[in-house]
């Protein structure tokens with residue numbers, strides 16, 4: 350009931366808005382959501398504008414035309430004092446319940462693991478224009494924000510359509526665009542000893558199965574795919590890998606071109622992230638709304654990959670400082686927007702010991718951008734990076750995020766205290 354009432358109130362409000370401006374976050378979920386709302390309002394001939402921003406705080410406050418009719422997506426709940434009279438579609442922890450805020454938590458949904466802003470945006474879109482191809486991006490945003498798979502509850506609404514196909518298979522990255530040899534080499538979480546990060550072993554493994562290594566997972570015949578799945582699981586089981594985490598449900602966008610990142614929801618989310626993190630969020634919005642910007646986005650993805658691999662080189666050369674409960678990596682060259690991804694790769698590819706979380710620091714103006722990453726295994730042991738970041742930055746900085754990936758900003762003077770606090774918090778979480 351709360352859900353229906355809230356939905357109808359927000360939808361009615363959106364219809365009334367003149368000359369609306371959509372303000373969205375620049376990550377995959379933010380761009381998916383922003384694109385969904387934009388395209389929906391385009392369809393209604395409301396001619397919206399979109400303004401993607403890195404975050405909503407003092408540093409961006411002055412950029413926002415507060416006298417216009419604003420629709421915030423994937424942000425806004427944390428600043429009710431600013432967004433109170435505007436529409437907000439968000440899944441981050443709310444502080445208040447203003448009338449036009451459509452927030453997962455107020456609707457009885459666990460916003461951090463069960464739905465993304467893109468999922469909520471799609472529900473609003475469906476109410477306004479019915480089911481549409483925007484079901485695809487709805488799932489893409491969910492993958493970007495690591496919503497729990499199989500999707501459930503309201504997150505399943507896009508799955509009712511022909512624009513999203515639910516399939517079962519290996520949960521590793523690159524099923525649509527990477528040669529299988531590469532997909533296996535980069536397979537992590539769960540990590541497979543003897544396959545992950547072992548290039549020549551991957552070739553041998555495929556050769557033994559008589560599977561052409563340059564084919565993609567999706568281009569294998571059904572028989573080949575079954576053969577590969579079975580053999581890989583058997584191999585991994587012998588080496589103590591939690592094999593139930595290797596296979597699972599994932600989502601394909603069948604209307605998208607074969608061989609493009611846009612066909613696999615996970616790969617699409619990486620493509621969007623590349624746009625946002627390399628200062629071309631409008632390209633990401635264009636992908637979602639169906640403009641002809643794929644080649645441009647691909648270029649950004651290539652730059653993204655190059656910078657990540659340079660970041661990994663720096664981490665390998667410099668190494669990490671070992672704290673009691675975590676690895677500390679202080680980067681000199683990696684962009685603040687990429688350092689978290691590099692930290693995540695280091696952990697999942699076991700370049701650093703996977704039994705401790707990693708905290709990475711990158712210099713940002715008057716302070717430090719902090720990124721923390723964990724693994725699913727660490728979550729099982731009680732680690733929650735998001736809560737740790739929030740607690741450690743209390744009174745000295747700003748921090749928060751998801752259980753497995755989170756960040757903070759801490760001024761120079763306080764970074765030591767912050768890092769010491771993290772040690773105490775992680776110890777408490779696992780005791």
Ligand SMILES: [Mn+2]
Nearest residue numbers: 378423466494
């Ligand atoms: Mn989000």
